[in-house]
Amino acid sequence: MNTFTKSCPICLPGEVTKRCTGCYGMVYCSLACQKKDWKTHKVLCQNLTGFRENDRPSSDSYRCIYFPDNEEKPRFIWLKVSGSEVTDAASDFIEALFPLPHDFSVAHQPIFDTPIFEKEMNHDLWITHRADYLMDVSVPNQSIMSVLGPELGTFFRGPMVVSCCIEKGEDGIAVDASMADYRYALDHFLQRKKSSDIKQHHGVPPWFADLMTWER
Numbered sequence: 001m002n003t004f005t006k007s008c009p010i011c012l013p014g015e016v017t018k019r020c021t022g023c024y025g026m027v028y029c030s031l032a033c034q035k036k037d038w039k040t041h042k043v044l045c046q047n048l049t050g051f052r053e054n055d056r057p058s059s060d061s062y063r064c065i066y067f068p069d070n071e072e073k074p075r076f077i078w079l080k081v082s083g084s085e086v087t088d089a090a091s092d093f094i095e096a097l098f099p100l101p102h103d104f105s106v107a108h109q110p111i112f113d114t115p116i117f118e119k120e121m122n123h124d125l126w127i128t129h130r131a132d133y134l135m136d137v138s139v140p141n142q143s144i145m146s147v148l149g150p151e152l153g154t155f156f157r158g159p160m161v162v163s164c165c166i167e168k169g170e171d172g173i174a175v176d177a178s179m180a181d182y183r184y185a186l187d188h189f190l191q192r193k194k195s196s197d198i199k200q201h202h203g204v205p206p207w208f209a210d211l212m213t214w215e216r
């Protein structure tokens with residue numbers, strides 16, 4: 001399982017020497033990096049209890065990270081993959097939540113490299129969300145705003161699920177999302193906002209800049 005990474009998720013490529021003793025699920029190169037991560041890590045740290053190997057509800061259930069649009073905090077969830085891809089299970093999960101007053105489709109945003117250092121990861125990370133969340137009636141994502149700041153809600157609306165898999169030929173083999181994946185997802189949200197700000201500065205409306213990037 002990808003619970004630990006070899007290099008520090010905060011300052012790649014620093015080597016890992018420290019482990020969070022709250023959850024034992026996050027590793028760092030130094031106390032400095034642990035401190036840097038604490039503000040966001042502490043939100044999920046206790047939640048890992050209850051999502052260990054022994055808690056797995058079935059052998060085809062995988063740990064994912066859920067960013068609810070109507071709750072204060074992100075949290076882990078188990079998604080039952082049952083023969084399909086973990087992203088399909090994430091789609092079903094999103095579709096079953098608080099139905100919109102009209103039909104909507106679901107989209108998946110892939111992350112193959114760590115967002116800040118652009119280092120290839122040993123698994124792929126997918127963010128599943130409503131395809132048109134900027135234009136449908138989706139509300140600003142409360143859990144993302146509470147972790148990263150209120151301005152992020154302008155960019156990320158509706159519920160979002162982070163799932164992980166390893167590419168094997170045509171298929172993706174699901175793996176558990178780790179604390180490091182949570183950090184990478186947050187870094188991705190921050191980077192997305194930053195690139196949108198730059199486009200806005202150059203005269204492209206932010207909603208159009210988002211469409212161009214997300215539906216590529």
Ligand SMILES: [Zn+2]
Pocket residue numbers: 008009010011012014028029030033
């Ligand atoms: Zn570090």
Ligand SMILES: [Zn+2]
Pocket residue numbers: 020021022023024025026041045046
């Ligand atoms: Zn922890």
